[in-house]
Amino acid sequence: MAFFGNLSIKSKILSVVFLIIALELAMSAGAIYFLDAVSNRLTRLMDVDARKMHLAALVKTNLFEIHRAQKNIILHPSQEEIERQSDQKTLHLSRLRLNLADLDRLTNQQERYAFIELNSRLDDFMKVFREIEALIPKIDVFPNGQRSDAYAAAIALSFGSARDAYNRLSEQIDGILQRMDESMARHRVESEDYFKLALTSVLILCCLGIGVGWGAGLLVARKISAGLDAVVTVTDAIARGKLDTPVTVTSADEIGRLAASVKQMQGSLIEASEAFASQNWIKTGIERVNEAMRGQVRVADLCRNVITEIATYTQAAVGALYVVKHRSEPMLAFGGGYACTRAERIPKGIDAGQGLIGQAVLTKAPITVQDVPAGYIKVCSALGDGCPACISVAPLLFEDHAVGAIELAFFKTPSALQRDFLQQVLPKVAITLQTVRGREELSEALARAQVLTEELQQQQDELKATNGELEEQTQRLKQSEEKLRQQQDQLEEANAELEEKNEYLENHKQIIERANRELERSQREIEEKAEQLAMSGRYKSEFLANMSHELRTPLNSILLLARMFCDNKEGRLTPEQVRSAHIIHSSGSDLLTLINEVLDLAKIESGRMDLRVERLDPRELARQITDQYTHLAADKGLPIDVQTRPDCPTQLRTDRKRLGQILRNLIHNAVKFTEKGGIHIVIGRPDPGDVLPAGMRAESTIAIAVTDSGIGIPTEKQHLVFEAFQQLDTGAARKFAGTGLGLSISRNLARLLGGDILLFSRIGVGSTFTLYLPDELRLPAPDPEARIDRPGLPRKIEPAATPPVLELQSVPDDRESLGKDDAVILVIEDDPLFAEHLIGLCRLKNLKVLHAPSGQMGLDLAAAYLPKGILLDIHLPEKDGWAVLEALKQNPNTRHIPVHIVSVEDPDIEAYARGAIGFLTKPVQAEDLERALAKLENVFERQIKELLVVEDDQNLRGSIVTLIGNTDVRTDQAATAAEAIAAIRSKRYDCMILDLGLPDMNGLDMLRLLEGQAQEVLPPVIVYTGRELTREQEAELQVHSESIIIKGVRSEERLYDEASLFLHRIVKKMPEKQRRMITNLYDADMMFRDKKVLLADDDMRSVFALSKLLEEKGIQVLKAENGRKALDLLDTHSDVDLILLDMMMPDMDGYETMQRLRSSEDMRNIPIIALTAKAMKKDRERCIQSGASDYLAKPVDLGRLLSMMRVWMYR
Amino acid sequence: MEKEDIENIALDLLIEAIYRRYGHDFRGYSKSHIRRRIKQYVERRKDGCISTLIPEILHNEELFETLLHELSITVTEMFRDPFVFRKLRQEVIPFLRTFPFIRIWVAGCATGEEAYSLAIILKEEGLYDRTTLFATDFNDAALEKAKIGVYPVEALRKYAGNYQQAGGTGSFSDYYHARYDSAAIAPALKNNVVFANHNLVTDGVFSDMHLVFCRNVMIYFERELQNRVLGVFTESLVHGGFLCLGTNEDILFSDDRHSYRSIDGPARIFQRLAVRNFR
């Protein structure tokens, strides 16, 4: 087999092919042989046996013919017959002989006996036959037909012995024939058997051939593929990088050769990869060293990094790097070390030629020392120490100059590879070292030069100073002499004067003191009284305010329910019930009106009514009245006519809303109390005969007279109609139901607007109510009392006034079925009925809803679910809506969620300042709610930043848009204030760039208007203006805007910066510090509520920034730009809780301001925090001495300021 | 030990004493400058040496005041290095114009001439009324002089020349009233200038400045201190605000050098870079 194995693949395959061919040949030979044998037999069968039979048959036939011919001759012994028959006889006889001869040839041994028998019988027969023949000529036929005896004998013979002989012969032939037949049959059977045998043998041969061929093929294939597989496994392994897989094939064929070459290849690959690995190791090392050197600008850093890297890479135990210094002794300076434990023993400097390092540098060749003597150097670790086996020192050569040297100590003698690495890396280190050293030297030189120039300047200045001083001194000396003399004279004079004055002052002082005491006493009394008065008033208003809250909440539900019933959407109510619902609704509405009026009245009385002065045109007013009330009057069949007199002024500045309220009252009343006739309204200056309310002058007063033709009011009752809760007692008046508050409110409002209402009436003729208003309403400086209790700032609800804590009812919401992408609205509302209503509404809009019945729960849900929008009630248990809003806005995670307020409270601008996007007052109409939801959706669905550019110059507008626009900023443009206002109302912007000079309105006015309306939230505003601003304008603009840019050559740069800032401002991006600040400050802030702080600083920017932050804490901030203004403000606001005072202000600085404050009686104890940029103890002392309670360094750290304020405002 | 070494020790001790006693920190000042000044001071007193000065300074506050003045070189001029002011007009003023109100800090203002020079330029550029100038120094006597704003007539003559070279557009005489041998700065220039005591070494930053002027002050500081004070300026400036140093000073060696770009090399005008950069 081994022999076979060693055959070449070709021979292997050939041998198999030959084998198969041989088998094939053998098979064919066998088959041919068998076929031949079969055919032989068949031929014999056909040629011999069949012929034999045939011949035998022919013999028989010929015999018969001969026999017959003879008989015939005998029978018909005519001549011609005889002749003919003889011919016949001869023919047949010859044939017979021929046949017999043939047969004889064919007969075999056994048959020969039968044949001999036959021949003898034939001879017998022939003998008889010849006998007969011999007779024949003797047969004479007699003409009488008589026959001779011969004839008889012939016949006798013929039918006697001839017949017998013939018969015997036939018998014999038949016997032969039969035997032949038998033999033939036997031969056939034999042939068939033989054929079968042949077939089987051929088949067997065939199978055998196939089997052997197949087996041999298989064997060869196996032999070949096994070898190949082994080789392939190895090459695969090599390909996969496993170079050391052994090659197991040893055969001598091609595969063996292949395996051998694979083995060879493997060998060279291993070699190459080892070389490659070494190369790689070196390269990696160089790269690491390069990496360690990259970006190093200081030689020390460079050295440390390099030596560390090299030492760790080469597994050196200790290493040191020295740098060659220019122009210095010693020449080599220690640059950096690796694991140099005993640093003190390592020389800081080495001279050329000194030690190994010095030598290496000097000879510029590396030195390796094996077998380091014990104690030469020790390598220490925490656990022990040991001696290195080998020390390697090499110079760092740059352009054949040594720039440094490196020393490494190894425990094991470094391999060739490590040495290679060092050899390759060191030049690179040298180059870098050279550059860095050069750079460092350069920068050192530069620095030295700089110091020198500075010193020069110093000395120059010093010299000048000394010179100046010298000059001054001489000058002073001359002067002082003269001055001294003068002073003496002056002193004497002054003394005399002083004495005189003293006496006079003494007298006066006594008088003044007495008067002062008197004054103080009376003032105290007045103050007490005033306080009592104020207290009672305030109790009342507070009570009323709370009452109306308690009433409004349930009323809200009642109205909503009634409304639902009225609509009867499901059609389940009877018309009767619907009518009842209508009644409930209208009575509820009436009740609400009453409550609102009561609240209004309370507000006016407590001075909490906020006024907003606007300009309006009386003619326009007249038109509005006509539009608004014609219907109302027409319902009652009354005409109404409004007349503007020519003397009517063209404009009026007052609170439009309140004026409307008064007029509505008056006109409603007039219509109510009039059955026939009409209503007549006149607007103009007062009639010359009019008695004007006190303090009003006809030329600056506008009079609006509402005259009816109603029942009139008796004179004695006329003063009562303005009293609250008073209604005329007359039977006629009774039927005109009303709250009786209208007129009282109207008059109070009129007075608030600086005017009054006067009544002229006659029973049965009618009444005229005349409203007198000043042309221009000047608001008094805000009354401090009133401001404390500003609406909007959460009022502290007295415990007694809070309703008994109800079981909080949570309404089933969608929190179980929230999907990931669902838009979720959080409803914070304690009234379950209303909450359900809101939830229903939201669901209608395909929004999912969460419900929280309390403020805290609302906050928790908001933080947990981060809803898309929040509907927030103000009047909530535990934590009220304001606190919730504030907490939401202070949590960086929930800040962005839009909040819409739905509350019984009146809408309040403050809400917007605190971050709400809308305000709805309960009871609400369905449409209002829908609008609120739409607003929420509008906010949370935006992603693209919206920018509004308001600028009348089209070119400039265009250029701003191109400056700032990019794909995620959508810019809208407005050329006029009107357009801008419309735009802002239509959607929310992230930033607005505003030009102040607009054709239809001044930009500042526009901002005021927008802020005043409180409908919308103003986006951050960047004022971009070409105008110069006054300080006042700027201060006001600062309040409304985020940043002001004056147009100019360089302004676009700034505009771009600032706009980007606001457009991309996201809470997440806020600096961490600021965010933390927002989050931290939340809890401790409650104490700042309603506190009043005066902030005096001349820098409007920091005033603005600081006051904004403080205001966010609920602190009311008064601002002053210098000391004098601060003092003025304090005159009018005696209730300031704390003063923040900048020390460095123009006009009157902080120190002076404080001194003045402290010298006044009222301000002696008010806490003052001095803001100062100075930090020295002395300066602080000076602050305190001047009267500051505390001081704080600028720029102000808000956290510090707040904690300081907590300390000083705590009572 | 040599005499000079002993002197150095005494000097260090004196400076430490001043710092611990009065809070004035001269430790970061240029050693050679301090040595020269104090030696001069000691020589002038014709009594004792540096080491004997130490106990005296510790106990005698008035003496300290005089020494303090010795250590503050208040040499200054109006429109000193006129070309700087010309550059200022060309490069800085247009940018300042874009702010509705402008805050300028003149640190180390000495006797105020520099602050008034700026005031004149601002006036001529129509920006004065919306500017507040803070002029600070740690030398109270100098500050007092600055507040009064009265300078000898001879000096003004030189200043007039400077003014011309600085590109003045008006007549220099409009800005002062001369009486006898001295001239008073026009009150109109004083309105918006606030003089205040501020020590660059120990006191805090000013906020939101649009321009900081600190010329020929940092030459008295060692590098370390220069670096720190520059940090104070960087913090005080708004983004895009300007810093102007003395013609022999530079920010090259300070950590904050990357927060600025140079507007004019020789005039040493730098602009604080905006950190936020969306481009």
Ligand SMILES: C[S@@+](CC[C@H](N)C(=O)[O-])C[C@H]1O[C@@H](n2cnc3c(N)ncnc32)[C@H](O)[C@@H]1O
């Ligand atoms: C040479 S004057 C420069 C005056 C002006 N800046 C100029 O260049 O014309 C230096 C001023 O810097 C003041 N100075 C020195 N160190 C100071 C410090 N630490 N804080 C504030 N001012 C300082 C000195 O009082 C002196 O008035």
